[in-house]
Every structure is written in structure tokens, then in C-alpha cells.
Amino acid sequence: MDQTAHRELVSQLIKLDTVGGHEESLARFLKAYLNNYQIDSQLIEVEPDRYNLVAEIGDPRKPVLALEGHQDVVALGDVSKWQHQPLGAEIEGTRMYGRGTSDMKAGLAAEIIAMVELAHTDYFQGHVRLLATIGEESSEVNHMQGAQYFAQHGYVNNVAGVIVAEPSGVPNNWLQQEPPTNPFLFSESQIKQLLANNQTTEQFVLDYAHKxxxxxxxxxxxxxxxxxxxxxxxxxxxxxxxxxxxxxxxxxxxxxxxxxxxxxxxxxxxxxxxxxxxxxxxxxxxxxxxxxxxxxxxxxxxxxxxxxxxxxxxxxxxxxxxxxxxxxYPVQSNPDNKLISLLHQIGEEELHEQLPVGGSSAGTDASELIRANPNMTVAVFGPGNMTAHQIDEYVDLTNFEHFITIYKRVIQAYFK
Ligand SMILES: [Zn+2]
Missing domain, CATH: 3.30.70.360 (Alpha-Beta Plaits)
Incomplete structure (x- = not known):
């Protein structure tokens, strides 16, 4: 696939409206998409109109590296304040705008593209499972029921590690403002040092823990x-x-x-x-x-x-x-684990920046997944940024490309 095809997938996912749920259309689209590349997948109706999707490639005897993402997105907010069509996937420069671009349809797309492209190489020797969930953002009470379903029905029992592709970046100019908008709570000296080593437009962090x-x-x-x-x-x-x-x-x-x-x-x-x-x-x-x-x-x-x-x-x-x-449940993996080390090393190479490694206060689907498999390594690392949940949410398409490469390289190295 070329860059245009990569972008086209994100664009299609944005245009499928999953504001507050209704993941069925998106899950069905993904099934057809994977099918085009001869990858079988399963739709699972977790609630009416709401489907998880699971797909797998590789050698079933090997432990699984899971790629995880949610399909739903948060509400649009005040639509009159958007400068771009909220579900239009408009591209301006290197940015694609729209609800879910950062959180987290670009992340999900990067995982799917990495999987598809690896499946069609003759040297791929791993075992990868895609877990696309419902209800991470959008349930009145006990959300994350898509991840809960996977955990309770054996889909993570043999998972050794999982990459959750939630947005992990912050635009550099947020950090350069006075005072900086600093969602990752970097210290002043850390901001200086990170920006000095950063050749892109965004600063990412790699999380192996969250509350x-x-x-x-x-x-x-x-x-x-x-x-x-x-x-x-x-x-x-x-x-x-x-x-x-x-x-x-x-x-x-x-x-x-x-x-x-x-x-x-x-x-x-x-x-x-x-x-x-x-x-x-x-x-x-x-x-x-x-x-x-x-x-x-x-x-x-x-x-x-x-x-x-x-x-x-x-x-x-x-x-x-x-x-x-x-x-x-809180999540905390061993930062010295192979998956985290590979993401750290390859992430720094591909993103051309220093990657702080740590934890965050916000939860992910991994909270549910680890209940079934507490030994699984969890990495939260995806192409979006902190414009997630905001007006004019966007994803940087250059970094989106970098993440596809990161996922592919990490998956290959993980099974070596
Ligand atoms: Zn999210």
C-alpha cells in the first residue's frame, strides 16, 4: 500500500459516524477491508448495533502480540465552532481533521495497515491479533464493555503483549507556549531538552503504565x-x-x-x-x-x-x-520488557525525537484486558495527539506514517 491508500483508510474510518457508539457500520467496513487482503475476521455483537472485531495473522502456535483500538469516538461538541467538517476527514497540509482522527481512528488504521502489510510478506513469522472494541468512550455507566467482552471470552489468554494505539503525542507548539500547555506534566528543563532533540511537530511519550x-x-x-x-x-x-x-x-x-x-x-x-x-x-x-x-x-x-x-x-x-x-484496574508493565524496549528504540529512530517512557492518569481498554491476563505487557503508544476530544481534532499524517513503520518494525523484531 502507498501513502495515499494509508490516508484513504483513515479518511473512511472518520466518515463512518461512531459518535457515542453505533460501531456496527465501522466493524462491518473493517471486515470487508481485511477480507480484500485475504485476512479473516470475526464480528462479535456485544450489544445491539455495537460490534467488536477480531482478526488474526501468523503462526497460531506462537504467543500473541495484540494490536488494540476502540472504534467509537466522543461527541462533536459545539459543531458551530469547528473550522473543519467534524466527520469530513479534510486534509490541510500534513494534518487530517475530524472527530476521532487522533482518538483513535488513525491509531487503529496504523495497526490494521501494519498487519495487512506484514501478512503479505513472506518473511513474517509472528502471531498478531487485532482487537477492535466498542464502548471505550461512549457508555453511560460501565464503559469499556468491548474490552471486557474480549477479556471474559478468552481473547487475551495467550496474549504476551498488547499495543494500545491511543493518542500519545502533544503538538510541540503547545509546549513552547508561555506557560506551556503540558498534558504530560514535563518539567521545564525536560521540555527544553525534548524540544532540542525533536525534529518533528509533535512530542510523543511511551506509556507502560496507567492508573x-x-x-x-x-x-x-x-x-x-x-x-x-x-x-x-x-x-x-x-x-x-x-x-x-x-x-x-x-x-x-x-x-x-x-x-x-x-x-x-x-x-x-x-x-x-x-x-x-x-x-x-x-x-x-x-x-x-x-x-x-x-x-x-x-x-x-x-x-x-x-x-x-x-x-x-x-x-x-x-x-x-x-x-x-x-x-x-490500574496497569503497570515492566519497562524492561522486550515490547517496551523495542517500541522505545524503534520509536525514537522513526520519530526522530527522544521518547520519555512512563505512565499516565487516564485509563484505556487495557484496564479490562489485564483482568483476564495480568502478566501481559501493555504499551500505550499511538499516532494521535492531545487535540483528542477537542474542537478541530487532527492527526499529523507524517507521524501517522511513522507509526505504521514503527508497528511493522516492532512486530517483526518482537518475534525474532
Ligand atoms: Zn481513546
């Missing part, structure tokens, strides 16, 4: 009564405030620090209670998001929260209920 998360709500149920006779009611807000304070104390005292991920951090994202100005509140609710690290397991935290709630319920009249809305 997990726990999303939960706590509902408090009391009994309403006229505010002039509060003794007849049960206030639902007061015990929830107690819980708010107790959990804050609990999280503040978690002292473990992961060397690349930092601390476990909890944020109360929503708090509401009461119905009327003149009534005892019978209902209150709090939503919490916790970003977790491997040192303190998600399950330990959940058990502790439930104990706190049990104690409050025993002590008071209102009843608190814990609702687990999402439970994503």
Missing part, C-alpha cells in the same frame, strides 16, 4: 417531613456528609506512591440532596471517581468503603447504599 479507576455513587435514603417538625423525618443529607468526610480522610491517608503514576486520588464529582425548601431531605446522592494505582487494589478500596457505609448505617437512621458504576 485504574473506581466510579461509584452513594445514595442516602431518609424520610421526609415538614421542616417545622423535623423529629418526624430522617435527614438523608447529614449521614452522606459524614461519609464524604470519612472517605476524604481515608483517601488522604493512603500513603502509597507509585514511582510513575503517583498517588491514588479521589474526586467527589457530584453531590446533591433534598427536594423542597420546607421539607426534611429524604434523599441525597454523591458520585465519586477514584484514580487508582497498583499498590492499593481497587477491591481493597471498595471493601473499605462498604465497611464505612455499614458502620454509618448501624449508627444512624438514614440508610446509605453503595453503587459500583465502574471498576477499572
Amino acid at each position: 485504574g479507576s473506581i466510579t461509584y455513587s452513594i445514595v442516602s435514603n431518609g424520610k421526609t417531613a415538614h421542616s417545622s417538625t423535623p423529629e418526624l423525618g430522617i435527614d438523608a443529607i447529614a449521614p452522606l456528609i459524614k461519609m464524604y468526610q470519612q472517605q476524604a480522610t481515608y483517601f488522604n491517608h493512603l500513603s502509597a506512591i507509585n514511582p510513575v503514576l503517583g498517588k491514588c486520588i479521589a474526586v467527589v464529582t457530584k453531590f446533591s440532596g433534598g427536594d423542597q425548601l420546607n421539607s426534611v431531605p429524604a434523599h441525597a446522592e454523591m458520585f465519586v471517581k477514584v484514580r487508582t494505582i497498583p499498590e492499593i487494589s481497587n477491591d481493597v478500596i471498595i471493601a473499605h468503603l462498604k465497611t464505612m457505609i455499614g458502620n454509618l448505617n448501624n449508627a444512624g437512621q438514614a440508610q446509605l447504599t453503595f453503587n459500583l458504576l465502574g471498576n477499572k
Whole structure:
């Protein structure tokens, strides 16, 4: 395939609307696309209108190197603010614009192209599995259900390593601004050094770790009564405030620090209670998001929260209920693993820049995948940038080309 054919694939993926889900059209397109290159694939209906896709090449006796990506994209935001057609895949200079260009249809396309091009060489001796998922970005409650499906149905049991092609770059000019827009939290001296060694328009990072998360709500149920006779009611807000304070104390005292991920951090994202100005509140609710690290397991935290709630319920009249809305495990691979080393070395060669190696706070599908196979090496490394989720999201097509080469070279070297 030539560069035009590479770009054409990204363009087609952008034009297939998977805003907020509806991955069926895209999954079917990919099946036909792979079929054109004599690669079999399987569509899996995870939910109505939502299909995972899995395809495989190579020697089935070998351990698997998986290439992973989600097919859905986030909402367009305020369409009137876009300078480009949000689903138009318009090319201007070396940029292609559109929702999902960075997050992460270019990444998925680079993986697919690498796979197709390797499948048609006579020297390829590896075993590669493409895992395209639904619902990474777009589910009300327990998202990543496409990855969850793969994990629960044996698709990652024999996977030795996985490359998640989520956007890993930041435009250089973001780092050059005063103060710099710096999503990777580089230090000032690091920015200077990285830019001095960077011959492209973007600075990438290679992640082998990311935080997990726990999303939960706590509902408090009391009994309403006229505010002039509060003794007849049960206030639902007061015990929830107690819980708010107790959990804050609990999280503040978690002292473990992961060397690349930092601390476990909890944020109360929503708090509401009461119905009327003149009534005892019978209902209150709090939503919490916790970003977790491997040192303190998600399950330990959940058990502790439930104990706190049990104690409050025993002590008071209102009843608190814990609702687990999402439970994503943290990911941490060994940075000395062959897959990470190869991505690091070949990535630096192809991108013509220094690649910091580390971890991030944001989760990926890997949180679900590693539940089935905790020993699998996870690398998060893809061609997009941090314009992901923003107006006028774009991917740099030069770096997109570099990533195709990186994936191909890494896959070949991995099986040598
Ligand atoms: Zn993504």
C-alpha cells in the first residue's frame, strides 16, 4: 500500500459516524477491508448495533502480540465552532481533521495497515491479533464493555503483549507556549531538552503504565417531613456528609506512591440532596471517581468503603447504599520488557525525537484486558495527539506514517 491508500483508510474510518457508539457500520467496513487482503475476521455483537472485531495473522502456535483500538469516538461538541467538517476527514497540509482522527481512528488504521502489510510478506513469522472494541468512550455507566467482552471470552489468554494505539503525542507548539500547555506534566528543563532533540511537530511519550479507576455513587435514603417538625423525618443529607468526610480522610491517608503514576486520588464529582425548601431531605446522592494505582487494589478500596457505609448505617437512621458504576484496574508493565524496549528504540529512530517512557492518569481498554491476563505487557503508544476530544481534532499524517513503520518494525523484531 502507498501513502495515499494509508490516508484513504483513515479518511473512511472518520466518515463512518461512531459518535457515542453505533460501531456496527465501522466493524462491518473493517471486515470487508481485511477480507480484500485475504485476512479473516470475526464480528462479535456485544450489544445491539455495537460490534467488536477480531482478526488474526501468523503462526497460531506462537504467543500473541495484540494490536488494540476502540472504534467509537466522543461527541462533536459545539459543531458551530469547528473550522473543519467534524466527520469530513479534510486534509490541510500534513494534518487530517475530524472527530476521532487522533482518538483513535488513525491509531487503529496504523495497526490494521501494519498487519495487512506484514501478512503479505513472506518473511513474517509472528502471531498478531487485532482487537477492535466498542464502548471505550461512549457508555453511560460501565464503559469499556468491548474490552471486557474480549477479556471474559478468552481473547487475551495467550496474549504476551498488547499495543494500545491511543493518542500519545502533544503538538510541540503547545509546549513552547508561555506557560506551556503540558498534558504530560514535563518539567521545564525536560521540555527544553525534548524540544532540542525533536525534529518533528509533535512530542510523543511511551506509556507502560496507567492508573485504574473506581466510579461509584452513594445514595442516602431518609424520610421526609415538614421542616417545622423535623423529629418526624430522617435527614438523608447529614449521614452522606459524614461519609464524604470519612472517605476524604481515608483517601488522604493512603500513603502509597507509585514511582510513575503517583498517588491514588479521589474526586467527589457530584453531590446533591433534598427536594423542597420546607421539607426534611429524604434523599441525597454523591458520585465519586477514584484514580487508582497498583499498590492499593481497587477491591481493597471498595471493601473499605462498604465497611464505612455499614458502620454509618448501624449508627444512624438514614440508610446509605453503595453503587459500583465502574471498576477499572490500574496497569503497570515492566519497562524492561522486550515490547517496551523495542517500541522505545524503534520509536525514537522513526520519530526522530527522544521518547520519555512512563505512565499516565487516564485509563484505556487495557484496564479490562489485564483482568483476564495480568502478566501481559501493555504499551500505550499511538499516532494521535492531545487535540483528542477537542474542537478541530487532527492527526499529523507524517507521524501517522511513522507509526505504521514503527508497528511493522516492532512486530517483526518482537518475534525474532
Ligand atoms: Zn481513546
